[in-house]
Amino acid sequence: MDGKDGTHGKDGTDGETVTGPPGPAGPAGPNHPDGYSLLPPKNDPDALVCRRTTAEEPPPADQSHGLLGLGALTATAFYRRLDA
Numbered sequence: 001m002d003g004k005d006g007t008h009g010k011d012g013t014d015g016e017t018v019t020g021p022p023g024p025a026g027p028a029g030p031n032h033p034d035g036y037s038l039l040p041p042k043n044d045p046d047a048l049v050c051r052r053t054t055a056e057e058p059p060p061a062d063q064s065h066g067l068l069g070l071g072a073l074t075a076t077a078f079y080r081r082l083d084a
Helices: 066-081
Strands: 034-037 049-050
Touching: none
Parallel strands: none
Antiparallel strands: 034 049
16 A cells, blocks of 8 residues: 555553572483493584493504505506506
């Protein structure tokens, strides 16, 4: 419809904030066997893992096989290029 907009109405008054009694307790958190707790892993600080509290850190992964695999892959690709 065409026409003029009306005037703005008067602002209302703000209501009061009412604080009620506290609610019931929430559910229990994760349950772990004795000797276990939630710990963040080193490679993902945003995660939590149920881990034995007396466990040692796992050894670093052996990276030596990666170069051998890369060499085999390169040789196979080179061989196939010669074969074509």
